[in-house]
Amino acid sequence: MRRFFQFMLQTMIGASTAVLTGLISFFVFNAAFLMSGLYALIGGSAGYFVTKQLMHVRFLRKEGLTRKEYKYIKENLIEAKAKIKRLQRTFRGIRSWQQAKQYIEVLVTVRKIYANTKKEPRRFYQAEPFYYKHLDSLVTLMEKYAYLKSQPSRTREMNESLKETHQTITELDGHIKKDLHLMLQDDMNTLHFELDVANQSIGHIRKHESEASK
Structure with missing residues (x-):
């Protein structure tokens, strides 16, 4: 916009x-x-x-950015966008509703971090672990998981690998949600401050109304 x-x-x-x-x-x-x-x-x-x-x-x-910093962040956003597209393609092999629900939650979190950074580039520094580690790991694991899951015949070893990969993806989902929470921490602090100020103002108004009604 x-x-x-x-x-x-x-x-x-x-x-x-x-x-x-x-x-x-x-x-x-x-x-x-x-x-x-x-x-x-x-x-x-x-x-x-x-x-x-x-x-x-x-x-x-x-x-609060220099041209060099903005260029660097923009390059990282371009790379992240390509990775998110790869992530979306892994959804084609999903067959169960439970798995689809989990993957949708993951994608929503990932896209939210990306959208926040694109809107306010300085937030990139609040989510560096996401861009440097977590997104790469998530894309790689989900691509491999989708590939193995699509095989018509699987060995016991493959099933064990799928189970382990799914558990790791679940753990990564938790880390990525923490990345988003960390990115929004300043907003939460500001909100709490504004709420405290508003509650104090409301308290003063009620006190004056109570005194005036006596």
């Missing part, structure tokens, strides 16, 4: 700059119609890209 509004604002400013540049070139500097159109195109493009850069700088300042 943020990117959509940014694009709309950039487009509006670019279009306005183009029209203004074209009119000034044609009426003030008496430039030919085609040349005025060319100047309008150049002015509009400049207005669009300058606005884009200014909004990007403002966004980085708000997030």
Whole structure:
């Protein structure tokens, strides 16, 4: 949504700059119609890209990131998106409702961490274990699990491996949920602070109302 509004604002400013540049070139500097159109195109493009850069700088300042840090986080998000797609493909081999329910919960948690980071890149540092270890392990295990599970004939050893892999996936699910909770810890602290302030305000209001009613 943020990117959509940014694009709309950039487009509006670019279009306005183009029209203004074209009119000034044609009426003030008496430039030919085609040349005025060319100047309008150049002015509009400049207005669009300058606005884009200014909004990007403002966004980085708000997030407290440098260009280098943002580039690094963006590269990690691109890699994470590809891994999440691989994760989604493992759902094709699911046959039981219980297994599907667990995998859906895993995917929801994974996508939530990714979405939070994409919206607020600085959160990447709050979920580094997820991006560096847990997501990779989860994708690898679930791909192998799905592959073994799809085999028409399985040995006792394969069944034992499937059971062990399923247990490890369950443990990883717990770690990933902790990653999400850690990412949201600052929000929870802020919420608790706001609740304390609100409760104190409500307490003062009730006290004044009680005193006024006496």
